[in-house]
Amino acid sequence: MAVRQHTVRYQRQLQIEPYGVEVIPQEERQKNSWSQLTLWFGCNLTIADFALGFLPVSLGLPLWATLAALLLGNVVGSLLVGALASMGPKYGLPQLVIGRFSFGIKGEYLPAAFNFLSTVGWFAVNNILGTFGLQTLLPGIPFFILSLGLVVIQGVVAILGHHFIHIYERIMSIVLGVLFLVVSVRLVQHSSVFFSYHPHPSNVWPLFAIMAAATFSYVGSWAPYASDYSRYLKNDTPSARIVSFAAIGNFLSSFWLELVGLGVALLAKNSSNSIAALHSVMGSFGDLAVIAIILGGTAADALNLYSNALSALAIDIRLPRSVMTVITCLLGLILSWIGAGSFENNYENFLLLLGYWITPWVGVLLADFWKNQFQTRTVTSLRLSRLLAFIIGILVSIPFMSSSLYEGPIAKALGGTDLTFIVGFLVAFTLTWFLPKES
Numbered sequence: 001m002a003v004r005q006h007t008v009r010y011q012r013q014l015q016i017e018p019y020g021v022e023v024i025p026q027e028e029r030q031k032n033s034w035s036q037l038t039l040w041f042g043c044n045l046t047i048a049d050f051a052l053g054f055l056p057v058s059l060g061l062p063l064w065a066t067l068a069a070l071l072l073g074n075v076v077g078s079l080l081v082g083a084l085a086s087m088g089p090k091y092g093l094p095q096l097v098i099g100r101f102s103f104g105i106k107g108e109y110l111p112a113a114f115n116f117l118s119t120v121g122w123f124a125v126n127n128i129l130g131t132f133g134l135q136t137l138l139p140g141i142p143f144f145i146l147s148l149g150l151v152v153i154q155g156v157v158a159i160l161g162h163h164f165i166h167i168y169e170r171i172m173s174i175v176l177g178v179l180f181l182v183v184s185v186r187l188v189q190h191s192s193v194f195f196s197y198h199p200h201p202s203n204v205w206p207l208f209a210i211m212a213a214a215t216f217s218y219v220g221s222w223a224p225y226a227s228d229y230s231r232y233l234k235n236d237t238p239s240a241r242i243v244s245f246a247a248i249g250n251f252l253s254s255f256w257l258e259l260v261g262l263g264v265a266l267l268a269k270n271s272s273n274s275i276a277a278l279h280s281v282m283g284s285f286g287d288l289a290v291i292a293i294i295l296g297g298t299a300a301d302a303l304n305l306y307s308n309a310l311s312a313l314a315i316d317i318r319l320p321r322s323v324m325t326v327i328t329c330l331l332g333l334i335l336s337w338i339g340a341g342s343f344e345n346n347y348e349n350f351l352l353l354l355g356y357w358i359t360p361w362v363g364v365l366l367a368d369f370w371k372n373q374f375q376t377r378t379v380t381s382l383r384l385s386r387l388l389a390f391i392i393g394i395l396v397s398i399p400f401m402s403s404s405l406y407e408g409p410i411a412k413a414l415g416g417t418d419l420t421f422i423v424g425f426l427v428a429f430t431l432t433w434f435l436p437k438e439s
Helices: 002-013 035-044 047-052 055-059 063-085 087-091 109-137 143-160 162-188 204-220 223-229 239-268 274-281 283-314 321-371 384-400 409-413 420-434
Strands: none
Touching (some): 035 239, 035 283, 047 109, 047 204, 047 239, 055 063, 055 239, 063 204, 063 239, 087 223, 109 143, 109 223, 109 274, 109 384, 143 162, 143 283, 143 321, 162 223, 162 283, 204 239, 204 321, 204 420, 223 321, 239 274, 274 283, 283 321, 321 384, 321 420, 384 409, 384 420
């Protein structure tokens, strides 16, 4: 009997998920909160995290400040994702649909549109890096053919949906964990490179702020996805378990891969191509390391594609989830072909700009839900005060922005220190907390 139950369950996990953004019925719910750890651990063993480890070397940030920035950004970002993931079982809805309780249906269109754009961007980033990895292994095949192959694989995983993604990430957490462990052992053998790294910037704090912001932006960018992958848990699943498992999975994998990227950057010295640098540094294990990078990209993009389709549905685009996934695959593929030549120059700005809308949105959501003690309210067409708090949070934080695309006057006065994420969150949170309730 038990064998038959397991067989039926696995057959269902290999079928295309029938649900979109509607509430998941109680009979479809599971108890496996441990899946939060394996999902977030697997999806962060990725090329984007690895590439982020090259940033402190290009900034000239000292080792102590680099480690402090990585710790700060990853701890705060991971806890944020965990806090939002705990909402999934309570409501049985995707994260951006949960946002309708605060913003209203039409009010949530703007955050959902932002998330749709950011998920397409992340998909393109990972696809570019993964294709670079394939070119290292298969130099004779054109970029556009290799990138197309990756898109097909990632699209199939996303179309199958929630249950298969959890299976895929569980497998990747083991496979990638072993592969990156081999890379880490290689780096430990050359650990002296860390201690011989002594840059001397004139002002370390603005660089520290940039690194912490970029690190937070990477992990925190999962926040609008968080409940997408916890909504199938039983509604009585303890919130502490979900927060802990999701936060630990995010932190361990992100911090680890960024350290691996840092080590490779230091060993490769002035290499501007992170994939080629890894292949060179790993010697006879170079091909194995690049395979890990490629698989890591598919693990992250499975979530990007799936949540992208849910974002589109949250905007009330009337297309099946699978059709929307195919459309996003084509869009991401085009962006990959366009952006491949200037990836290194745009990655830092993409990471920083990505988080500017997320923290005000999270500020509104957390303030509203904590103030109302997570009680389910009627979803209205528009809660204008919450939408205004979100928009004001973004606008007030503009003078604090610091990137090569734009540097606000306050950031300039602070020597380039970027406080956008903190300011946007605090302003939106405070406004939401003190504004009167809307029915």
